[in-house]
Amino acid sequence: MNLASPIAPTATLARVPGFDEARLRIRAIETRIVNAPTTRAHKLSNTEIHHKAIVLARVHLADGSVGYGEGSTLGGPRWAEESPESIQSCIDRYLAPVLLGQPANRFEAAARAMRKAAARNTAAKAALDMALYDAVGHALGLPAAQLLGGRIHDSFEVIWALASGDPDQEIEEARHKYESRAHRRFKIKVGFAEPRDDIARLARIVAAVPECDIIVDVNQGWTAAQCQRWIPALEELGVALIEQPVVADDLAALARVTARSRIPVMIDEGAFSLGDIARAGAIAAGSVLSLKLVKSGGLMEMKRAAGVGTAHGMELYGGCLLESGIGAAAHLAVLSTLPELHWGTEHFGPRILTRDLTTAGLDFADFHVACPTGPGLGVAVDDAYLDDIAEADWRSARA
Ligand code: MUC
Ligand code: MG
Numbered sequence: 190m191n192l193a194s195p196i197a198p199t200a201t202l203a204r205v206p207g208f209d210e211a212r213l214r215i216r217a218i219e220t221r222i223v224n225a226p227t228t229r230a231h232k233l234s235n236t237e238i239h240h241k242a243i244v245l246a247r248v249h250l251a252d253g254s255v256g257y258g259e260g261s262t263l264g265g266p267r268w269a270e271e272s273p274e275s276i277q278s279c280i281d282r283y284l285a286p287v288l289l290g291q292p293a294n295r296f297e298a299a300a301r302a303m304r305k306a307a308a309r310n311t312a313a314k315a316a317l318d319m320a321l322y323d324a325v326g327h328a329l330g331l332p333a334a335q336l337l338g339g340r341i342h343d344s345f346e347v348i349w350a351l352a353s354g355d356p357d358q359e360i361e362e363a364r365h366k367y368e369s370r371a372h373r374r375f376k377i378k379v380g381f382a383e384p385r386d387d388i389a390r391l392a393r394i395v396a397a398v399p400e401c402d403i404i405v406d407v408n409q410g411w412t413a414a415q416c417q418r419w420i421p422a423l424e425e426l427g428v429a430l431i432e433q434p435v436v437a438d439d440l441a442a443l444a445r446v447t448a449r450s451r452i453p454v455m456i457d458e459g460a461f462s463l464g465d466i467a468r469a470g471a472i473a474a475g476s477v478l479s480l481k482l483v484k485s486g487g488l489m490e491m492k493r494a495a496g497v498g499t500a501h502g503m504e505l506y507g508g509c510l511l512e513s514g515i516g517a518a519a520h521l522a523v524l525s526t527l528p529e530l531h532w533g534t535e536h537f538g539p540r541i542l543t544r545d546l547t548t549a550g551l552d553f554a555d556f557h558v559a560c561p562t563g564p565g566l567g568v569a570v571d572d573a574y575l576d577d578i579a580e581a582d583w584r585s586a587r588a
Contacts, residue, residue: 208294208329209252210292210294211251212250212251212252212328213250213251213252213254213292213293213294213325213328214250214251214290214291214292214293214588215248215249215250215251215288215289215290215291215292215293215321215588216249216250216251216289216587216588217248217249217289217585217586217587217588218246218247218248218249218280218285218288218289218317218320218585218586219246219247219248219249219583219584219585219586220244220245220246220247220277220280220281220285220316220583220584221244221245221247221277221575221579221581221582221583221584222242222243222244222245222273222274222277222579222580222581223242223243223245223546223575223578223579224240224241224242224243224578224580225240225241225243225513225542225543225544225546225578226239226240226241226542226543226544226578227239227240227241227511227541227542227543228541228542228543229353229358229362229541230352230353230354231263231350231352231353231378231511231541232352232353232354232378232381233263233264233267233268233352233378233380233381233406233408234378234379234380234381234407234408234409234410235264235267235381235408235409235410236263236264236265236267236268237264238263238264238511241511241513241538241541241542242262242265242273243259243260243261243273243512243513243516243546244259244260244261244262244273244276244277244280244312244313244316245257245258245259245260245316245515245546245575246258246259246260246280246316246317246319246320247320247583248293248317248320248321248323248324249324250293250324250325250328252328254324254325254327254328255323255324255327256293256319256320256321256322256323256324256325256326256327256565256566257319257320257323257515257566257570258315258316258317258318258319258320258321258323258515258516258519259316259319259512259513259515259516259519259546260273260276260277260280260312260313260315260316260483261312261482261483261510261511261512261516262276262312262483262510263510263511268408268458268510269312269458269461269483269484270309271310271311271312271313271483275310275313276310276312276313276316277584279307279310279313280313280316280317281584281586283306283307283310284303284306284307284310284313284314284317285317285586286306286586287302287303287305287306288302288303288317288321289586289587289588290588293321293324293325293328294325294329296318296321296322296325296336296487296488296489297489299317299318299321300314300318300486300487300489300490303317303318303486303487304486309461310486311461311483311484311485311486312483312486314486314487315482315483315485315486315487315519318482318486318487318488318489319482319488319515319516319519319566322336322337322488322519322522322565322566323519323565323566324565325565326564326565326566326567327564327565329564330564331564332522332561332562332563332564332565332567333488333518333519333522333565333566333567334521334522334523334525334526334560337488337489337492337522337523337526338492338526339526340525340526340560340562341525341526341527341528342524342525342527342530342560343525343559343560344557344558344559344560345507345521345524345530345533345534345557345558345560346373346374346533346534346556346557347372347374347533347534347535347536347537347553347556347557347558348372348374348375348376348404348532348533348534348535348537349363349366349371349372349374349375349376349535349537349540350375350376350377350378350406350535350537350541351363351375351376351377351378351394352377352378354378354381354382354390356390356393356394359377359390359394360393360394360397360398363375363394363397363398363401364397364398367398367400367401370554370555370556371540371553371556372537372556373400373401373402373556374401374402374403374404374429374533375394375398375401375402375403375404376404376405376406376432376535377390377391377394377403377404377405377406378406378408379391379405379406379407379410380406380407380408380409380410380411381410384411384415384418384419388419388422388423388426391403391405391423391426391428392426395426395427395428402429403426403427403428403429404428404429404430404431404432405423405428405430405431405432406432406433406457407431407432407433407434407435408432408433408457408458409433409434409435409436409437409458410434411434411435412435412442413435413439413442413445413446416434416435416446416449416450417446417449420434420446420449420450420452423452424450424451424452428452429452429453430452430453430454430455430477430506430532431450431452431453431454431455432454432455432457432479433455433456433457433458433459433479434446434454437458437459438459439459440459440468440469440472440474441472441474443456443459443469443474443475444469444472444473444474447473447474447475447476448473453476453477453504454475454476454477455475455476455477455478455479455506456469456474456475456477456478456479456503457479457481457508459474459475460475460478460479460484460494461484461485462484463490463493463494463497466478466494466497466498466501466503467497467501469501470497470498470500470501470502470503471501473502475503476502476503476504477503477504477505477506477531477532478494478495478498478503478504478505478506479506479507479508480494480495480498480505480506480507480508480520480523480524481508481509481510481520482512482516482519482520482523483510488519488522488523491520491523492523492526492527495523495527499528499529504531504532505527505529505530505531505532506530506531506532506533506534506535507520507521507524507530507532507533507534507535507536508534508535509534509535509536509537509538510538511537511538511541512536512538512539513538513539513542513545513546513547514538514539514545514546514547514550514551514568515546515547515566515568515570516538517536517538517539517551517558518547518550518551518561518566518567518568519566520534520536521534521536521558521560521561522560522561522566522567524560525560534558536558539551539553540553544571544574545571546570546571546574546575547568547569547570547571548569548570548571549568549569550563550566550567550568550569551568
């Protein structure tokens with residue numbers, strides 16, 4: 190009888206073609222901020238953007254492989270505390286030094302080193318983590334999803350955000366997106382006007398696209414009392430989901446709102462870390478969890494976030510922070526490996542930029558986005574366009 194283990198011992202990994210840790214050492218890390226124009230104004234309860242500031246991280250391995258990642262913000266340090274400038278300096282000054290010279294394939298060790306080097310700063314950590322998966326995936330000829338357990342899903346339905354605040358424009362945009370079979374689920378931003386006016390705007394949009402699902406993102410703009418007063422009106426309009434209606438740090442208020450609402454309530458800004466998710470889950474503050482790399486700080490950590498949310502009975506939603514094709518592909522890599530993504534994803538970011546930062550790899554068609562299957566993140570970055578729109582050159586740290 191052959192008692193040999195069917196699992197290859199670790200030493201044989203060195204014989205996997207292309208797998209050689211010395212070749213996967215991190216030789217250089219570069220960062221750069223680009224301001225990518227958006228097709229229209231994008232309004233949230235506390236900010237409005239016309240350009241998307243994106244912090245790019247580029248990692249070079251000893252074997253010449255290159256990987257890209259992206260740190261995302263909305264309106265400077267408004268959506269969360271990190272700004273494009275703080276992300277770049279956190280990477281350059283604190284995170285790059287602990288990664289340089291290390292084997293890029295040891296993702297968990299890299300994440301631990303980054304956690305020791307900086308508290309929170311999750312957008313900065315996520316940018317580097319994406320770049321490591323991209324670079325190692327290219328070096329080994331494997332898609333990032335394969336490095337995360339392997340793909341279950343091939344594509345997801347994509348939600349589009351209506352956020353100009355002008356109902357005529359939003360109705361035209363929604364009809365066009367629906368009729369061209371681009372999107373049939375819409376997330377509508379509220380919280381920047383009086384609730385009464387927001388609801389009147391919503392009612393017009395709902396009437397104009399009766400075939401479509403409507404999600405409302407309040408971005409912390411209402412008090413618990415306003416929720417009590419206005420959520421019944423959202424129920425009457427047939428809204429499918431309400432996102433982060435109250436301030437992020439008041440989990441008790443979110444729990445009360447969730448208990449009263451007949452519409453499922455999603456926690457977004459209120460849950461970054463695994464501990465945040467567990468605390469929210471323990472008191473049922475939200476019955477749906479929005480997953481974002483800028484909150485988790487890394488791809489494997491976002492998988493854990495999904496696990497903690499699921500363990501607390503939450504449904505899962507693939508959130509975004511208007512990432513370009515680079516960040517969208519990194520999210521899709523993780524999301525494609527989750528057993529279930531109940532609400533699909535909102536990675537419309539590449540399409541709200543007048544021109545994406547990638548030239549190939551992300552395919553949107555028939556209301557869906559396909560999860561990239563090429564090596565690394567599976568997208569081709571448009572370096573010439575980056576040179577055109579960046580105000581400064583790459584900043585570089587070397588081993
Ligand atoms: C958020 O809070 O969800 C995501 C989509 C969008 O329109 O805004 C972001 C941020
Ligand atoms: Mg949100």
